[in-house]
Amino acid sequence: MSQLGESVRILLDYLRAERLGWVSCQGLVRRPELIVYNMPNLQHNRDLDTRELLIPVLELLPEWQAKIFYIQYRRGFVIIGFRQLSHKAQTRRLLRSHLPDFSFRNVVPHQANIYFFLKLSDGETGPEDLTEDIILQNDLIYDLVTKVTLVQLKIRNIYRVTLNISAQNREILLSRDGFLSWRSGVVRIYDGIGLTACMKCCSFSHATRNCANPVCCFICGGNHYRNCPSRLLPVPRCCVSCRGMSLVGNNLIEITRSILEMNELYSDDTTKVVSIDRTSGKIFRVTLEISERNRERLLDRDGLLSWRSGSVRVYDDIGLNYCTRCCSFNHLAADCRNNIRCSVCREPHLTDCPFIFFPVKHVCASCDDFNCGTHVTFSPQCPSLQARIHREVRYFNIKYNWVLVPHNPALY
Structure with a gap:
């Protein structure tokens, strides 16, 4: 019964955290990092001089000072920060070839920290005083982990406060819907999970300064960065990221x-x-x-x-396979090995057909009945298309006589 109760409690905590949207997507941008251990199986020997072994190998990397942003020597591992993700893979291959006894890991074990924004005066930015005020006003537990580590000025007198927090105090804040009491009000808190986001193309694979993609508006998906015409209009908006x-x-x-x-x-x-x-x-x-x-x-x-x-x-999605290269229905254009055939005149070309504006010259390139004026390629009256539909519709709970198909499947 105790194990069942523990499982139920974990499930309820997970559902509550998911409902509250506890993890924020407003983390700091973090560079690609690699953890290095000087022994196999993610073990680190503190008595071994890792710097003397690591630096000579890194110097073999072309332009290594431009590719490696920082090197942090911790008690249990070494963190190498890179300017780009490709530099990380290149460095890892080099270290594995020259230091076979070393082991590596991608996930950096950062301490749990949260951050929030406060309006402070010049004399209120001391980390020790802020830590004491936050613990007292929120009824948190005094421990060695919970403390303010960084206070950054963002704009005017608005400061970004980073707070290292223990698991027990984080649970207390989680039970309050992710709000922190401050003076006569409350502020929203965020987890510092360090997401990398690009504000230029709205993707999560790189930072804005490393973006080589075209500009995409986060409201309508257009090729503009500001002054979106759909900003104040209740029109359908698109998500550029997904x-x-x-x-x-x-x-x-x-x-x-x-x-x-x-x-x-x-x-x-x-x-x-x-x-x-x-x-x-x-x-x-x-x-x-x-x-x-x-x-x-x-x-x-x-x-x-x-x-x-x-x-x-509306159309029935029965999954027709059609080739826009040879105008047949048994494969896709990416897998086509047949000769090119124009869908208008059956000649060996795909574009710039001279008969495209003359319907009397239209023929069907999919079936044997290709006489002029009978029907065009991919027409609902095409016997080859109807035969393909009759074969595919057997897998669906619909009648063959009532299948709704587009007039030109090549457009969909």
């Missing part, structure tokens, strides 16, 4: 609810939006899992779905 879309203040559940209400569909556990992906510009591909009765309702409306003041065409 290449997906979310409505302002909404999520997939609320988008599903809007679709059900606008189209008078049944509310069930099956019908729901599962993904929204950007295709080009402000055009998004919405994938909707739908029940059989709701699909019948959309079929009664000729496959049109109401959205806001208009309607959009």
Whole structure:
């Protein structure tokens, strides 16, 4: 029973921390670091002069002083900080070849610390006085770990205070929804987990100063950095980091609810939006899992779905494989080994077709019936396309006569 109670307590603490959003994404940018031990199996001998062994090997690295940002010698390991992630991999290979007895680790064991922002006067920035005031005002436990280690001026009289904190005091703050009492109010606290984030392209693989990607607006995904035209408009906004879309203040559940209400569909556990992906510009591909009765309702409306003041065409996602290189349906263009075939005139070219603006010259490059004027490539009337659909639809709980396909699958 004691083990069960302990497991339940851990689960409840995890759910509470997840609900409160305890871990903040506003950590300091940290450079790539490598931990070095002078013995195998992550063991470190303090009596061994690691500096004398490490520096001669690092000097073999071309331009090593420009690649290595700092070297910190700790009691139980050595931390090497690099300017770029590629420099870290290059240095690790060099050390392994020249120092085979050394061992390495990527994760740096930093002490748990939190930070917050306070409005202080010039005489209130002493770490010792701040530590005592914070412990007294928040009823924390006096220990050797909890103490203010750094006070940095950010803007005017707003200071960023870094606090090393013990596990027991962190639990106390966690039970208060992540707020710290200060004088007559409260301030939000954050975990100093050191995320690397780029404010130029909105990715998490590098810092802004090392970014070589194009500029992306974090609101609309456009190629501008400031003065976004969609900043004050309640329009669909995209997430540049995950290449997906979310409505302002909404999520997939609320988008599903809007679709059900606008189209008078049944509310069930099956019908729901599962993904929204950007295709080009402000055009998004919405994938909707739908029940059989709701699909019948959309079929009664000729496959049109109401959205806001208009309607959009819906299609069945039956997973057709088509090749835009040779215009066949048994493989993708990336795996094609056939000759190039134009989808307009069947000639061996992919672009700049001279007959693209003359419909009378259109032929079907997918089937044997390629007479002029019969049907175009990837048309719903194409026998090859219909045969492919008839074969694929057997794996779905839908009827062949009621399959909704795009007019040109090559565009989707």
